Amino acid sequence: MPLLFDNPWLTLLAGAALVGLAFGAIAAATRYCNMGAVSDWVLTGDPGRMRAWLLSIAVAVAGVALLEAGGVFDLDQTRVNYRAAEFPWLRYLLGGLLFGVGMVLAGGCTTKTLVNIGQGDMKSLWAYVVVGITAAVLLYWSEARWFIDQTLAWPQLSFETVGIAHQDLGALLAGIPWGGTREHWRLATALTVTAGLIAWLWRMDHGQRMRRADLIGGLGIGLVITAGWLWTGSPAGQALMGEAALAFEPPKGTGTQSLSFVAPAAEVLRLAESPALGLVTFGMVAMLGVIVGAGIWAVLRGHFRLQGFRAWSQFASYSAGGLLMGAGGIIAMGCSVGQGLSGTSTLAVGSLIAVGGIVLGAFVTLKIMLYRALYPESRRRSLACALLADLRLIPRRCHPFRDEAPTGERPAGCSR
Known part of the structure; x- marks a missing residue:
């Protein structure tokens, strides 16, 4: 394959930049935001952005399944091993919950955070710096990494104990002795999931x-996620990575991958400490591409505005949100994009659990904020009962605010 640059790793990074630019421009132009999807749904009942999120998942699932069935790439071995036989369900759930709470406190998921940075929002820049610092501590501090990898892996579960080598839905179904190869079950499962999501969207x-x-x-983001897998997992991408691995100092971050936005924040800090081309990763360049893509769109549309904190309480909220998103993203092995799009496109069960945790964490946090704003005199017990009723864990007739008139004002929804 002819190289765009003399260095094969630079060629791969150029593709990452294009993927990131497309993602950022599309997200900025369409207000695509995973947290906004949950926020609109909870606060206003508007399902628009939730439909966009689900459509992007459907497109990515179908794209990955068709390309994998055609032998274009193999996602059984990826940089973040979404389909690993090991199944640390507690990590997926806990990390997802923490990330979901954090993205509400920080005013947006990592997608919206990067888009806001491109549009001049210094609040989001600070939140992302906190994400990076937190992620770096959990990734590069040996004691913290040991705690996550060992303690949060309890109880140790592995599908290999029942003769199944991967945790995606297709592989699990293929492990049941009712005929059909793993490849056939993966394609059938992916197309069924895609059709189900489309029906649900309707x-x-x-x-x-x-x-x-x-x-x-939804269409654009789903295609960009698929493009990330295609660029790094295709024969051309694998050939470039093979050439890069033969370098005197092989680059970090090689492997088949698509987009994720928490670990790259930590990688930027590592690069700042010790600048070297080999430390520049696919994820890092894609993340910077998102910021630039959103910034270009904002400038062209006249939306670029420098914004800062207006109160110390806002600073505290964004700081706490960044901390929880950084911790949650590392614990769950992905954020609302890493697990919520890249991971779910492989139909890994762990990714589905992580996404469920993200949505649940955001839902509960938004509901608490809503009820505290509308019913400022309410007690904690009332809030707990309201949440249980909203989650259908107790009958709706037990909802403490069902017949009570609000005395406060409804909070604003997701950022613009």
Whole structure:
């Protein structure tokens, strides 16, 4: 394959930049935001951005399945081993919950945080710095890494104990002796999931058409995630990585991968400490591409505005949010993009659990903020009962605020 540069790793990084630019521009233009999807749904009942998120998952799942069935790439061995036989369910769930709470406190998921940075939001820049510092501590401090890898892996579960080498839905179904190869089950499962998501999208708003922005955002982001896998996992990408691995100082961060935005924040800090081309990773360049892509869109549309903190309470909220997103992203082995899009596109069960934790954490946090704003005189017990009723864990008739008129004001939804 002819190289864009003399260095094969630079060629791969150039592709990462293009993937990131596309992601950032699409997210900025369509207001694509995973936290915004949950926020709109909880605070206003608007399913638009949730439909965009689900559509992007459907597109990525179908794209990955078709390309994998065609032998274009193999996602059984990826840099973040989403399909690993080891199944630390507690990590997936706990990390997802922490990330979900954090993205509400920080005013947006990692996607929105990067888009906001590109549009001049210094609050989001600070939150992402905290994400990076937290992630770096958990990744590079040996004691913290040991705690996560060993303690949070309890109880040790592995699908290999029942003769199944991978944790994705297709591999699990293929492990049941009812005929068919793993490849056939993966394709059938992916197409079934895609069809189910499309049907759910139609029913979410009573058959109403999706808004054009949500449709473009869902399709575009799903294709970008697929493009990340294609660029790094195709024969051309694998050949470039093989050449890069033969260098005198092989680069870090090689391997088949798509987008994720927590670990790259830590990698930037490592690069700042010891600058070297080999420390520049695919994820890092893609992340910077998202910021630049969103920034270009903001400048062209006249939306670029420098913004800072207005109160110490806002600073504290963004700091806590960044801390929880950084910790949650490392513990769950991915964020709302790393697990919520790249991971789910492989149909890994762990990714699905992590996404469930992210949505649950955001849902609970948003509901608490909503009820505290609307019913400032309410007690903690009332909040707990309201959450249990909202989660359908107790009958709706037990909801403490069902017949009570609010005395406060409804909080604002997700950032613009």
